[in-house]
Amino acid sequence: MTKWAFVSDFDGTISKKDFYWLVIDAYFPEGRDLYPKWKSGEWKDIDFLAKVFASIHQSEKQIAEDILSIPIDEDVPDFVRAVQAAGGDFYILSAGTDYYIKPIVESRGLENVTVLSNKGVYRDRNIHLEIDPAHWTYSERYGIDKATVIKRLKEEYEVVYFAGDSEPDSHPAAFADRTYAKEALPEILTEKGVPYVPFERFNDIKADLIQEGILSK
Numbered sequence: 001m002t003k004w005a006f007v008s009d010f011d012g013t014i015s016k017k018d019f020y021w022l023v024i025d026a027y028f029p030e031g032r033d034l035y036p037k038w039k040s041g042e043w044k045d046i047d048f049l050a051k052v053f054a055s056i057h058q059s060e061k062q063i064a065e066d067i068l069s070i071p072i073d074e075d076v077p078d079f080v081r082a083v084q085a086a087g088g089d090f091y092i093l094s095a096g097t098d099y100y101i102k103p104i105v106e107s108r109g110l111e112n113v114t115v116l117s118n119k120g121v122y123r124d125r126n127i128h129l130e131i132d133p134a135h136w137t138y139s140e141r142y143g144i145d146k147a148t149v150i151k152r153l154k155e156e157y158e159v160v161y162f163a164g165d166s167e168p169d170s171h172p173a174a175f176a177d178r179t180y181a182k183e184a185l186p187e188i189l190t191e192k193g194v195p196y197v198p199f200e201r202f203n204d205i206k207a208d209l210i211q212e213g214i215l216s217k
Contacts, residue, residue, distance in 0.1 A: 004214075005157045006083045007150065007176070009164040010094040010101050010117070012183060014202075016071040019100050020052045026066065028055040045095060045168065046118070046131065046143040053097070053120070053127040060122045067100040068107055075202035077108045082206060084112065086215050089157075091116060093149055095142040095168050099127050118143040146172040163205060170194065180205050 011018040024031035031052050038048035056063060080090045092115045094101055099120030105113050116137065119130045131143045136152075139145035150172040153160050162169070162176035165183040173179040174194050181189055181196040189196045199205050209215040 002087075002158050003156075004087070004159040004161070005089040005091060005153055006161045006163075007091040007093050007153065007172070008162070009146075009166075009169050010092050011096050012165040013163055013169075014072050014076050014092065015104070016073065019067070019070060019096055020049060022066060022070060023052050023056055027057065028052055031055070044141045046129070046139075046141065049096065049143075050129050053129065056126050058125060063122065063127065064103065067103050070100070070104060072104065072108070073201050075206065077110060079202040079206050080110050080113060082215050088214075089114070091153070093117070093144075093146055093162075093172065095139075095144055095146065097127065097129060116144065116149055142168055147175055150175045161209075163199070163202075180208075 008014055020031070034043065034048060034051065037043050038045065083090050090113050092101055092105070092113060094117040096117055097120030098115050098117040099122070101115050101117055105115065120127045121130055129143065132138065137144045137149055146168060150160060150162060154175060159177045161178050161180070162172055163180040164173060165181070165185050167184065167188055169185050170188045170192060173181070173185070173189055173196065174192070179189065179194065179196040180199045182199055186196060186198050197208055206215060210217055
């Protein structure tokens with residue numbers, strides 16, 4: 001049996017709303033002025049997120065409630081289980097933080113999902129990123145180097161699928177065996193000449209993998 005894995009970005013791919021937008025909308029309206037500076041490259045991704053996450057000023061209980069309010073693609077739980085039932089391993093690869101990803105995964109009753117993301121801790125009424133520059137996944141811009149992670153997984157698995165939605169996902173997409181892209185990612189990959197399969201929700205990916213004989217109906 002082929003050893004394979006499915007790797008997905010989280011914010012905007014699995015979730016329907018980026019966690020940083022939840023924070024900006026609820027607690028940090030000044031973040032809207034920082035957003036274009038980040039997108040223009042004036043701010044590194046990790047600096048922008050660190051600033052937003054450190055501007056919540058709420059109790060841990062309130063933040064936990066906010067996290068669990070984030071909507072996700074309704075297809076995801078069944079898709080993850082279908083991947084696992086077919087012998088695949090499921091990974092979440094995010095330049096956000098595991099602080100909010102892991103509780104969402106657990107709340108959906110998903111098991112044996114590996115979350116590879118920046119470490120986050122609650123301190124002083126905010127979320128703080130704890131990033132180790134000596135770690136093999138380290139990226140100065142993103143905190144975690146998604147392309148490096150995919151290349152490492154390619155050493156372990158015969159086939160690695162990837163799904164993403166934005167610029168950071170264009171880097172690992174170049175190394176995955178097949179990339180599923182939505183939102184801003186298709187245009188970026190087209191410009192880079194990286195092949196991809198467009199999707200809107202995870203049932204689209206499931207249908208493609210069923211057609212390929214990877215998943216069962």
